[in-house]
Amino acid sequence: MPIPIDSTLGMLADNLRKRRSALPMGRRTRLAWTKGLGIPRGGETVLYTGQMWQMVPAINAMSRQLAKYENSRFSGVFRLARSVNRFVNLTPFLARTRAKERAVANARLRNVARLLRAAGVTFGYLYEDDLYAGTLAHDEGLDQGFARHARFVYSVLKAHGVQRVITVDPHTTNMLRTVYPKLIPGYALEVRSYLEVLAESTLPTPRPVDKSVTLHDSCVYARSEGVLEQPRKLLTGGGVRLSEPELSGKLTFCCGGPLETLFPGRSGEIARARVEQLRRASPNIVTACPLCFANLSRAAPDQVDVRDISDYLTEAYVPAEA
Amino acid sequence: MKSDPTFLRDLHVGAEFDAQLCMNCGTCTALCPLGIELMPRKLFRRALLGDREGVLGQKDTIYSCLLCRLCEANCPAGVHIAENVRTLRVALNRELFGLAEA
Numbered sequence: 001m002p003i004p005i006d007s008t009l010g011m012l013a014d015n016l017r018k019r020r021s022a023l024p025m026g027r028r029t030r031l032a033w034t035k036g037l038g039i040p041r042g043g044e045t046v047l048y049t050g051q052m053w054q055m056v057p058a059i060n061a062m063s064r065q066l067a068k069y070e071n072s073r074f075s076g077v078f079r080l081a082r083s084v085n086r087f088v089n090l091t092p093f094l095a096r097t098r099a100k101e102r103a104v105a106n107a108r109l110r111n112v113a114r115l116l117r118a119a120g121v122t123f124g125y126l127y128e129d130d131l132y133a134g135t136l137a138h139d140e141g142l143d144q145g146f147a148r149h150a151r152f153v154y155s156v157l158k159a160h161g162v163q164r165v166i167t168v169d170p171h172t173t174n175m176l177r178t179v180y181p182k183l184i185p186g187y188a189l190e191v192r193s194y195l196e197v198l199a200e201s202t203l204p205t206p207r208p209v210d211k212s213v214t215l216h217d218s219c220v221y222a223r224s225e226g227v228l229e230q231p232r233k234l235l236t237g238g239g240v241r242l243s244e245p246e247l248s249g250k251l252t253f254c255c256g257g258p259l260e261t262l263f264p265g266r267s268g269e270i271a272r273a274r275v276e277q278l279r280r281a282s283p284n285i286v287t288a289c290p291l292c293f294a295n296l297s298r299a300a301p302d303q304v305d306v307r308d309i310s311d312y313l314t315e316a317y318v319p320a321e322a
Numbered sequence: 323m324k325s326d327p328t329f330l331r332d333l334h335v336g337a338e339f340d341a342q343l344c345m346n347c348g349t350c351t352a353l354c355p356l357g358i359e360l361m362p363r364k365l366f367r368r369a370l371l372g373d374r375e376g377v378l379g380q381k382d383t384i385y386s387c388l389l390c391r392l393c394e395a396n397c398p399a400g401v402h403i404a405e406n407v408r409t410l411r412v413a414l415n416r417e418l419f420g421l422a423e424a
Binding site for chain 1: 390391395408414415419
């Protein structure tokens with residue numbers, strides 16, 4: 001049996017309504033990346049993670065579980081899981097994360113904060129109120145729950161007096177910049193991706209990164225948010241040599257990530273196809289989205305290195321002591 | 323096939339469903355990373371004809387769409403393909419799964 005769509009979407013809807021996240025995590029997990037950075041609380045300009053990087057270890061863990069259940073006779077267990085999940089958050093049990101993956105995800109968020117500081121950008125953070133933007137509920141057509149959630153997230157941002165949001169990933173950027181304004185009358189929030197902010201900032205003189213890479217454009221950045229030139233400008237400005245894959249820019253090819261919940265087998269097939277396209281350009285693949293990173297790195301063979309763009313940018317632009 | 327005009331009317335409620343712009347050229351199908359022949363142009367045709375059962379019977383196809391918009395970036399008619407697929411998901415969530423309020 002395939003993964004049952006009704007129970008899976010039902011769990012997602014329940015989690016969003018009761019726990020305000022697709023994969024609800026504890027406070028310690030969500031905020032571990034901030035340790036020692038001393039980012040001030042609140043402010044008119046905030047860095048907003050939307051919990052996306054923090055979810056990557058849980059997404060990986062869930063993906064390993066789902067792959068076991070897809071087309072097995074145990075897929076009926078999802079119906080039971082949905083019933084139990086209404087009362088007990090099952091995410092920590094179903095998605096047992098690995099310490100190494102948590103460390104990698106946290107390092108990416110620390111990279112972003114350090115890059116913004118190196119560029120002289122002043123920002124705060126909302127800590128407990130840095131909420132998931134609801135992308136998965138929107139994409140799966142859970143419109144009522146998504147609209148309710150979007151209004152809540154916006155009310156929290158406004159209660160903190162936030163005027164400008166600097167996002168870390170394409171999905172949160174897309175929700176806060178393009179989707180929320182259609183749902184919320186009088187929406188007033190300036191939303192920029194950190195890549196857009198950095199590309200317009202004066203960065204320190206880089207320590208050139210002597211590496212040839214290929215860039216995998218995120219579908220959402222490329223086709224919905226127009227973030228195409230910024231990652232290229234930042235990478236090449238940092239000395240990285242860039243080779244374009246056969247499908248790039250507005251014609252980029254999906255990483256398969258959107259299917260990993262309901263059709264993990266097909267998701268893996270698309271990811272492997274994309275890795276093959278990219279490795280023909282370079283074995284060093286650069287992503288700019290946590291979900292693309294998760295899906296492509298799971299599909300990549302050992303001789304292919306998948307890294308987030310913030311790794312290279314940090315190496316180039318962040319002074320060693322920062 | 324049984325045509326139910328209320329199905330198409332329901333799809334339009336609060337949604338930007340513009341599948342009627344489709345010229346049936348097949349560019350979307352040719353480009354789809356999943357290579358599902360049914361999706362999206364034939365699926366939209368069923369929806370436009372009010373073929374409620376025909377659409378509801380394609381749930382795996384409808385939830386398989388990546389919403390990656392590669393088709394949309396190349397659609398000569400400018401159809402909002404991803405949003406249309408999302409609208410079909412809203413309908414399925416309501417009519418098949420009882421998730422209208424979710």
